[in-house]
Amino acid sequence: MILGSDRSPSRPAAIAYSPPWRPSLPLLLSSLSLLSLLYLLLSSRAPSPGGRFVTDAELSALVRAEVSRALVPHLSASSASNLAGVPSSPDHAALGFVVAQVPESERLRVLVTGGAGFVGSHLVDRLMVQGHEVIVLDNFFTGRKKNVAHWESHRNFQLISHDVVEPLMLEVDQIYHLACPASPPHYQYNPVKTIKTSTMGTINMLGLAKRVKARMLLTSTSEVYGDPQVHPQPETYWGNVNPIGPRACYDEGKRVAETMMYAYEKQSGVEVRVARIFNTFGPRMHPNDGRVVSNFIIQALQGKDITIYGQGEQTRSFQFVDDLVDGLMKLMNGGYSQPVNIGNPQEFTVKKFAEHIRELTKSTSKIKYLPATEDDPTQRRPDISVAKRELNWEPKVDVKEGLVKTIEYFQSVLDEGGEIVPTGQGAVKPKGYKAPSGR
Numbered sequence: 001m002i003l004g005s006d007r008s009p010s011r012p013a014a015i016a017y018s019p020p021w022r023p024s025l026p027l028l029l030s031s032l033s034l035l036s037l038l039y040l041l042l043s044s045r046a047p048s049p050g051g052r053f054v055t056d057a058e059l060s061a062l063v064r065a066e067v068s069r070a071l072v073p074h075l076s077a078s079s080a081s082n083l084a085g086v087p088s089s090p091d092h093a094a095l096g097f098v099v100a101q102v103p104e105s106e107r108l109r110v111l112v113t114g115g116a117g118f119v120g121s122h123l124v125d126r127l128m129v130q131g132h133e134v135i136v137l138d139n140f141f142t143g144r145k146k147n148v149a150h151w152e153s154h155r156n157f158q159l160i161s162h163d164v165v166e167p168l169m170l171e172v173d174q175i176y177h178l179a180c181p182a183s184p185p186h187y188q189y190n191p192v193k194t195i196k197t198s199t200m201g202t203i204n205m206l207g208l209a210k211r212v213k214a215r216m217l218l219t220s221t222s223e224v225y226g227d228p229q230v231h232p233q234p235e236t237y238w239g240n241v242n243p244i245g246p247r248a249c250y251d252e253g254k255r256v257a258e259t260m261m262y263a264y265e266k267q268s269g270v271e272v273r274v275a276r277i278f279n280t281f282g283p284r285m286h287p288n289d290g291r292v293v294s295n296f297i298i299q300a301l302q303g304k305d306i307t308i309y310g311q312g313e314q315t316r317s318f319q320f321v322d323d324l325v326d327g328l329m330k331l332m333n334g335g336y337s338q339p340v341n342i343g344n345p346q347e348f349t350v351k352k353f354a355e356h357i358r359e360l361t362k363s364t365s366k367i368k369y370l371p372a373t374e375d376d377p378t379q380r381r382p383d384i385s386v387a388k389r390e391l392n393w394e395p396k397v398d399v400k401e402g403l404v405k406t407i408e409y410f411q412s413v414l415d416e417g418g419e420i421v422p423t424g425q426g427a428v429k430p431k432g433y434k435a436p437s438g439r
């Protein structure tokens with residue numbers, strides 16, 4: 001179900017459905033050939049790497065997971081494997097989705113703000129497959145309906161077009177509060193709005209959490225450490241942030257959002273969780289997002305120059321989106337309420353990363369050096385001891401493995417849509433975004 005805001009936040013009005021996603025003929029054919037190959041391989045009863053033969057049940061589970069991946073756009077591998085063997089939901093069997101049947105008493109109502117965005121939509125997939133009722137709230141500034149369109153007819157799913165800056169009344173058990181543009185060119189486009197999103201948006205969600213006694217998780221960021229003087233960064237590090245620089249609208253917005261979380265916990269007893277997310281990549285990243293992973297892959301795949309800002313000696317540590325979703329859900333459902341870094345400590349200089357992408361894409365793109373961006377952090381790597389100890393979480397997907405999947409995704413986007421001009425430096429509105437009148 002998709003609802004649209006009539007600017008009266010508590011009474012969203014219906015808007016038109018976008019047609020459900022249908023697989024294109026070439027995609028179906030390539031998926032069918034993949035399936036035949038899988039069948040031939042497995043039915044020849046080759047021993048598995050562990051020396052066992054593949055059983056019929058395993059074969060059918062693998063085939064179902066592959067069908068799911070073929071039919072649902074950019075379903076992540078782990079979501080697909082979660083589907084295998086789970087009882088079918090009649091609503092989504094046709095799409096290859098298998099949603100767990102959860103008794104009413106165990107089913108949660110989960111609100112995901114920013115749920116139509118890159119990270120949010122992967123989280124929504126996982127929650128839906130677990131059989132929960134999921135309400136997605138998005139203002140579609142950087143989020144896209146197509147990221148969650150495959151759920152639109154499911155009875156457990158609701159999409160509300162709404163801006164978190166406006167209050168909202170709902171009955172929910174858990175709130176994953178993701179809403180906020182995260183790419184520097186996009187969060188700098190309208191810095192006042194970015195600040196409002198992190199401050200007023202978080203206050204609104206905390207007010208809701210307080211009223212309905214929901215547990216609330218804030219997706220904070222590694223950017224609360226600013227340009228860190230301590231490396232790697234533990235949660236106990238207070239950071240080095242320029243409060244009036246171009247990144248401040250985001251960094252300081254998230255810092256005050258964290259402050260509000262703990263103030264509501266202390267003063268009103270709201271159950272809070274805070275994840276500090278480090279650089280994340282994967283399928284469904286916006287191709288015009290302007291961040292390093294999407295830019296380098298798109299440039300390399302098209303043979304365009306790979307643009308490095310500065311000398312490329314600055315470092316980042318990259319995690320695949322599936323790992324992040326695991327971490328967020330463990331944090332939400334565990335007993336630890338202090339901030340937790342969720343990231344993959346595999347660290348690269350930006351220059352090394354550019355070379356890595358060039359190799360993986362077999363590209364002949366040249367590297368082009370552009371001026372450094374103002375206040376760009378010089379180093380970033382998470383200390384994940386707390387996540388390991390308190391959540392029993394650590395990343396499972398190797399960066400290279402995640403990049404291969406992401407490259408496949410961007411290749412399919414290029415195949416479908418043609419040339420992409422990546423977003424460069426400086427503040428810019430997300431491509432395709434039209435501000436509602438009066439804003």
Ligand SMILES: O=C(O)[C@H]1O[C@H](OP(=O)(O)OP(=O)(O)OC[C@H]2O[C@@H](n3ccc(=O)[nH]c3=O)[C@H](O)[C@@H]2O)[C@H](O)[C@@H](O)[C@@H]1O
Nearest residue numbers: 182184221223278279280291292295307308309314350376
């Ligand atoms: O991806 C993320 O998860 C993080 O991305 C950004 O932080 P930042 O690390 O600055 O992200 P990028 O824009 O991807 O930049 C990473 C590095 O690559 C460089 N870069 C970026 C793009 C490009 O085309 N070329 C290039 O050299 C940047 O200057 C920077 O040093 C956001 O601010 C974070 O909130 C978010 O968590």
